[in-house]
Amino acid sequence: MAAVAAAAALATALVVVVTGPEAPEDETFVLVGRGGGEPGGGPLAFELKGKPVRGLYPGAVKQMRITVDNPLGYRLSVQRLSATVTSSSSRRGCPATPANLQVKEYTGRLPAIVAAGGRTDLGGAIPVAMPLGAPEKCAGVRFTIAISGVGYRVAR
Amino acid sequence: MRRAGRALLVGGVVTVLGAAGTVYAYAGGWTVDGRLGVTAKVAKMPRGAEPSVAAQSRRAVVSWSAQEIVPGVLMDHYTVTAHSVSDPPAPAVTHTVAADGGATESVTFTVAEVAGGTWRWSVTPRYLGWTGEQSRLSRRLTFPAAPATKEKGRETAPAAQVTVTPPRSPATTTAPAPSPAPERTSASPAAEPEPETPPAAPPVESATPPEEPAVPAPAG
Numbered sequence: 001m002a003a004v005a006a007a008a009a010l011a012t013a014l015v016v017v018v019t020g021p022e023a024p025e026d027e028t029f030v031l032v033g034r035g036g037g038e039p040g041g042g043p044l045a046f047e048l049k050g051k052p053v054r055g056l057y058p059g060a061v062k063q064m065r066i067t068v069d070n071p072l073g074y075r076l077s078v079q080r081l082s083a084t085v086t087s088s089s090s091r092r093g094c095p096a097t098p099a100n101l102q103v104k105e106y107t108g109r110l111p112a113i114v115a116a117g118g119r120t121d122l123g124g125a126i127p128v129a130m131p132l133g134a135p136e137k138c139a140g141v142r143f144t145i146a147i148s149g150v151g152y153r154v155a156r
Numbered sequence: 157m158r159r160a161g162r163a164l165l166v167g168g169v170v171t172v173l174g175a176a177g178t179v180y181a182y183a184g185g186w187t188v189d190g191r192l193g194v195t196a197k198v199a200k201m202p203r204g205a206e207p208s209v210a211a212q213s214r215r216a217v218v219s220w221s222a223q224e225i226v227p228g229v230l231m232d233h234y235t236v237t238a239h240s241v242s243d244p245p246a247p248a249v250t251h252t253v254a255a256d257g258g259a260t261e262s263v264t265f266t267v268a269e270v271a272g273g274t275w276r277w278s279v280t281p282r283y284l285g286w287t288g289e290q291s292r293l294s295r296r297l298t299f300p301a302a303p304a305t306k307e308k309g310r311e312t313a314p315a316a317q318v319t320v321t322p323p324r325s326p327a328t329t330t331a332p333a334p335s336p337a338p339e340r341t342s343a344s345p346a347a348e349p350e351p352e353t354p355p356a357a358p359p360v361e362s363a364t365p366p367e368e369p370a371v372p373a374p375a376g
Contacts, residue, residue, distance in 0.1 A: 050194045053197065054197045055226040057198065057199045057284075060226075086193060132284060139198060139199065139200050140198060141197075142198070143197075144193035145195070145196050
């Protein structure tokens with residue numbers, strides 16, 4: 001019976017991952033994922049928080065800092081973080097291409113361990129850069145950066 | 157019998173999957189992966205700062221506050237345009253000024269450029285090819301027509317003044333004229349051709365023109 005419950009929880013989790021809630025554009029909260037049910041019931045989830053990047057201009061590199069929230073009752077190991085510019089921008093004249101905006105690799109050390117019920121400000125950051133040749137039509141444009149992460153529950 | 161076998165098979169699969177999931181979870185093997193958006197917003201170019209203008213030795217000194225695209229990042233150039241409000245209007249005179257990094261920027265329009273006309277000025281900030289909105293126009297200044305040919309040397313005023321309020325030098329007909337270009341001009345000064353001599357310059361015999369000939373007019 002417990003096994004059936006675990007399997008059901010996994011299926012539910014997968015649905016959540018695929019259809020996860022959309023965050024408002026200016027929210028600083030980024031929900032990374034729900035990975036399944038813990039054996040005792042309840043979701044397995046952790047959260048990332050990242051502040052929106054503002055004030056980009058040609059030649060600017062802004063550092064997007066990430067905070068990991070672990071509401072679970074056991075330690076979490078964040079293994080990977082990555083970010084990409086989504087395919088759309090708020091203005092057609094300034095498409096979301098590498099010529100206009102670039103997101104680099106996370107600069108910090110991973111894995112990062114987050115204590116049970118704890119919160120960790122990661123030491124590194126995700127650089128967001130606007131190339132020097134970005135056209136004038138990009139002034140005032142809003143891009144969306146998709147962040148993804150993978151974490152493991154640390155074995156007891 | 158077949159029915160019982162099918163039930164047994166389904167039950168077995170469910171049991172195996174569940175057991176595997178439970179073992180995996182206890183082993184710390186759950187991975188979580190998802191993605192949502194964080195916004196990245198690009199700064200807007202600001203509107204130019206309304207310049208202040210002053211007449212000095214028949215020239216126009218235009219100054220304005222330096223501007224930033226974001227806090228701490230100054231504009232690299234400014235386009236300063238003299239708009240004629242004479243009747244008939246003269247062609248606009250434009251200078252591109254490289255920023256010097258100070259809190260205030262300025263540029264001087266020469267006697268030849270402004271003589272015989274009434275002008276207002278605007279400033280447009282630029283950063284790496286991006287252009288902001290043109291500022292509001294300054295107050296207007298009216299300049300008398302340029303002196304006669306013998307004073308042409310004064311029309312190409314010396315390029316030593318770079319601030320708004322330098323000491324006023326006495327009028328003279330023998331001032332050196334090293335360059336006809338305005339101070340701190342980094343590009344072609346005007347889209348329109350710069351006249352060699354103002355078109356409405358009447359002959360003037362006097363060698364000592366008024367020290368401060370420009371007449372500020374009320375803004376309008």
